[in-house]
Amino acid sequence: MCAQPAPEATPGRVVLDARDIARALTRISHEILERNKGAGDLVLLGIPSRGVPLAERIAERITSVEGYDVPTGSLDVTMYRDDLRLKPARALLHTEIPESGIDGRTVVLVDDVLFSGRTIRAALDALNDIGRPRAVRLAVLVDRGHRELPIRADFVGKNLPTSLVERVRVTLAGVDEVDAVTIHGEGDTSEPTGEAS
Amino acid sequence: MKRHLLSAADLSRDDAELVLSTAAELRSLADRPIKKLPALRGRTVVNLFFEDSTRTRISFEAAAKRLSADVINFSAKGSSLSKGESLKDTALTLEAMGADAVVVRHGASGAPHRLAHSGWVRSSVVNAGDGTHEHPTQALLDAFTMTRHLGSLDGRRVAIVGDVLHSRVARSNALLLATLGAEVTLVAPPTLLPVGVDSWPVETSYDLDAVIPKADVVMMLRVQRERMNGGFFPTPREYSRRYGLDGRRMATLQDHTIVMHPGPMVRGMEISADVADSDRSVIVEQVTNGVAVRMAVLYLLLGGAQPVGGDE
Amino acid sequence: MSTYLIRNASVLGGDPVDLLLRDGVVAEVGSGLDAEGAEVVDATGLVALPGLVDLHTHLREPGREDAETVESGTRAAAMGGFTAVHAMANTEPVADTAGVVEQVWRLGREAGFCDVYPVGAVTVGLQGERLAELGAMADSAARVRVFSDDGKCVSDAVLMRRALEYVKAFDGVVAQHAQEPRLTEGAQMNEGELSGKLGLTGWPAVAEEAVIARDCLLAEHVGSRLHVCHVSTAGSVQIVREAKARGVDVTAEACPHHLILTDELAATYDPIYKVNPPLRTRADVEALRAGLADGTIDIVATDHAPHPHEDKDCEWAAAAFGMLGLETALSIVQETMVDAGLLDWAGVAERMSYAPARIGRVADHGQPLEPGSPANVVLYDPSVRRPVDPAGSASLSRNTPYRGMELPGRVVATFLRGRPTVLDGALV
Numbered sequence A: 001m002c003a004q005p006a007p008e009a010t011p012g013r014v015v016l017d018a019r020d021i022a023r024a025l026t027r028i029s030h031e032i033l034e035r036n037k038g039a040g041d042l043v044l045l046g047i048p049s050r051g052v053p054l055a056e057r058i059a060e061r062i063t064s065v066e067g068y069d070v071p072t073g074s075l076d077v078t079m080y081r082d083d084l085r086l087k088p089a090r091a092l093l094h095t096e097i098p099e100s101g102i103d104g105r106t107v108v109l110v111d112d113v114l115f116s117g118r119t120i121r122a123a124l125d126a127l128n129d130i131g132r133p134r135a136v137r138l139a140v141l142v143d144r145g146h147r148e149l150p151i152r153a154d155f156v157g158k159n160l161p162t163s164l165v166e167r168v169r170v171t172l173a174g175v176d177e178v179d180a181v182t183i184h185g186e187g188d189t190s191e192p193t194g195e196a197s
Numbered sequence B: 001m002k003r004h005l006l007s008a009a010d011l012s013r014d015d016a017e018l019v020l021s022t023a024a025e026l027r028s029l030a031d032r033p034i035k036k037l038p039a040l041r042g043r044t045v046v047n048l049f050f051e052d053s054t055r056t057r058i059s060f061e062a063a064a065k066r067l068s069a070d071v072i073n074f075s076a077k078g079s080s081l082s083k084g085e086s087l088k089d090t091a092l093t094l095e096a097m098g099a100d101a102v103v104v105r106h107g108a109s110g111a112p113h114r115l116a117h118s119g120w121v122r123s124s125v126v127n128a129g130d131g132t133h134e135h136p137t138q139a140l141l142d143a144f145t146m147t148r149h150l151g152s153l154d155g156r157r158v159a160i161v162g163d164v165l166h167s168r169v170a171r172s173n174a175l176l177l178a179t180l181g182a183e184v185t186l187v188a189p190p191t192l193l194p195v196g197v198d199s200w201p202v203e204t205s206y207d208l209d210a211v212i213p214k215a216d217v218v219m220m221l222r223v224q225r226e227r228m229n230g231g232f233f234p235t236p237r238e239y240s241r242r243y244g245l246d247g248r249r250m251a252t253l254q255d256h257t258i259v260m261h262p263g264p265m266v267r268g269m270e271i272s273a274d275v276a277d278s279d280r281s282v283i284v285e286q287v288t289n290g291v292a293v294r295m296a297v298l299y300l301l302l303g304g305a306q307p308v309g310g311d312e
Numbered sequence C: 001m002s003t004y005l006i007r008n009a010s011v012l013g014g015d016p017v018d019l020l021l022r023d024g025v026v027a028e029v030g031s032g033l034d035a036e037g038a039e040v041v042d043a044t045g046l047v048a049l050p051g052l053v054d055l056h057t058h059l060r061e062p063g064r065e066d067a068e069t070v071e072s073g074t075r076a077a078a079m080g081g082f083t084a085v086h087a088m089a090n091t092e093p094v095a096d097t098a099g100v101v102e103q104v105w106r107l108g109r110e111a112g113f114c115d116v117y118p119v120g121a122v123t124v125g126l127q128g129e130r131l132a133e134l135g136a137m138a139d140s141a142a143r144v145r146v147f148s149d150d151g152k153c154v155s156d157a158v159l160m161r162r163a164l165e166y167v168k169a170f171d172g173v174v175a176q177h178a179q180e181p182r183l184t185e186g187a188q189m190n191e192g193e194l195s196g197k198l199g200l201t202g203w204p205a206v207a208e209e210a211v212i213a214r215d216c217l218l219a220e221h222v223g224s225r226l227h228v229c230h231v232s233t234a235g236s237v238q239i240v241r242e243a244k245a246r247g248v249d250v251t252a253e254a255c256p257h258h259l260i261l262t263d264e265l266a267a268t269y270d271p272i273y274k275v276n277p278p279l280r281t282r283a284d285v286e287a288l289r290a291g292l293a294d295g296t297i298d299i300v301a302t303d304h305a306p307h308p309h310e311d312k313d314c315e316w317a318a319a320a321f322g323m324l325g326l327e328t329a330l331s332i333v334q335e336t337m338v339d340a341g342l343l344d345w346a347g348v349a350e351r352m353s354y355a356p357a358r359i360g361r362v363a364d365h366g367q368p369l370e371p372g373s374p375a376n377v378v379l380y381d382p383s384v385r386r387p388v389d390p391a392g393s394a395s396l397s398r399n400t401p402y403r404g405m406e407l408p409g410r411v412v413a414t415f416l417r418g419r420p421t422v423l424d425g426a427l428v
């Protein structure tokens, strides 16, 4: 979870381009509506940093289908991470809970990459301190496997089998230069950004 | 961030901005149903107060508890031990208790520095006010309050008025505000400005009326009772007339200018009641912001991996 | 009494000669002296100086035997090359009567490591209110000639005038601790840029200089001699220089720590650097060195001030003023004056032996190393460098500010009236 994109030494292999990402998000939006039987009690919470613009894009799509705004916010999980004590104290990212709150609503957590599942566990703990949703769902752009906790996504843009030495990087226009998901292989020593654990 | 927060000078601009942005995130916690975060679970914070300061102690206590730390309050005031022995002996006791951070308020300048650097304790040390030296978390909460009203402090004019000589708040604010790009003017009678103040990153003035119309922030310092008889100025009345902020002077401020006071105030001396209670006054807000800023400091010092050994 | 033949000593840094010490005096000086019946000390490469004399030592006994005793303090003195020390009067009880000064004098004789000359208090209990029995102390077995309220200033102008006048009757001298008390209430360190930043109450230079200026004028007015303790500021040096030029009978001392350390050390808040008068600025240090070189400052005096560990292992404001000085004085003078080219070894002998003995009216010390002189000799090796280890101190206290510093030189041997108190760098 780094806020600052680091310069890439090598471009990596593109697995999703801008059009793929757009299509995946549209599909996720429809699946959310289908599963939820409409947008009535939905709240979208993006996990910073790249989960937030993804949540906003999904919200736009839902709005265009349903015709009204879906409450969208961000949920920083830094203080709930189980590796908090393993690194120097990290800057907090922004938490913004929509005014309507989360009590009794269906919260869809949105993140870019699902990997070990630890970020989502932290997010569930964070949610617990904020209120009591009716249900919590998970939407991710990429599921790269290698789960370390019993957590799975409800909505997946693309399942992407990876090896542990590989790195998955999500860039999003607005935060980064372009929309893309790339894989960086072994021997690529540069630290990719936008990678969820 | 360094391992200890002893002086506002310990903070680089990046550090200071990190504290302020962290505090901004943490301040929203006050609006949530559960005002608690798990970041410092299992950490022990000791409030070691050799001087009475209920306000500062409560602020640190609330901050530590909201981060789920265990808090031990240790008031050493009135201890029968000689002053010097009690600091060291108390430190050794705290060390035995396994304190991760010691928040220390002490009447002697440099006491937190001694605690941090004499090898008595291994914990992080946070200066909660030492003698006439510094009070860095007060400066951070003042800067935080200013940014909430004014945005970036770059180029903002801050007048700090009153007993600068004996004020740890003024010292820390002068350093921190300069770090954050503000233009600070210390306003005081010449007897209450420290020797060597010309080497500080500030302007000085003896003329309050000339300074405040240009100021974005006017911070009034308390004049302690013992100074009134110390010969630093002829009479409280003359001081109040020349350096007090009253309704007439307040009328010369710009519309957006805010009035601050680290408290406790001596109403009618350095600040009149109508000014203290006016819309410009952010004095109550300073207290609220204090908890968020102290949470930020404790989180950034203790929330991550603890450095093994080493001083900084 | 044994006889010692010191071979190839460089007396005052000159060509190597032999010195024969017999019956407490320097019996012969020359090349290739006969070693018959004498213990030979090879002094090749060593500088021989007359035994050092300290005009300003705190031995703490009676009253603070946890910090230092006459015995431990004189051991430290011997290790530093001293054969005579003046023991300051701020003991408990204060050395303000013939009884107390005789007690200290007797303890010194019993210890035997160096001669102890008690300093008498100027005022009763150092209270600055009325004169102590100066004449009785002068007439006692201790034969007191130096009077000082050191630790406190004789700030009352009338009292100071009377003291200056009164001691003329027995050729005494008042050694003033120049510190205007009102200007230094609660003072913790040199007043300047740093004191303001550190929030430590300042000790302004003017508080010293104003008293020195007044005392020079008083001494001039009543025709007395005046000694100024621990001059610490450039302004004080200039005031003494001008007074001397006018013919005022004033002498002055500088302490080793003021010749090398500066107020910046206070930024550590470590009270090991807390001393009175305080460490000053680099410019003051330079002025003191220049004053010591040109003779404005007559002597180096240690102001050796032992304190137990707990009085320094605390916050700055709660800590005691003072630092050890006897064992490191000669090294500091070498580092700051000799190696810097400001003073030769003859100059060192003048500043650390002849002149302090003259000021204190001590007849048996501070004599040139010539046949017939008392055999008070220090052999010093200026070629070595050594780290300062507080644990190795002969003092009961450990409050040396030079801890961990590497200083030049080492006292190899000290002879008091022909008897070694230190040999091969160790107490005998």
Ligand SMILES: [Zn+2]
Residues within 6 Å of the ligand: C150, C151, C152, C177, C229, C230, C276, C277
């Ligand atoms: Zn003195």
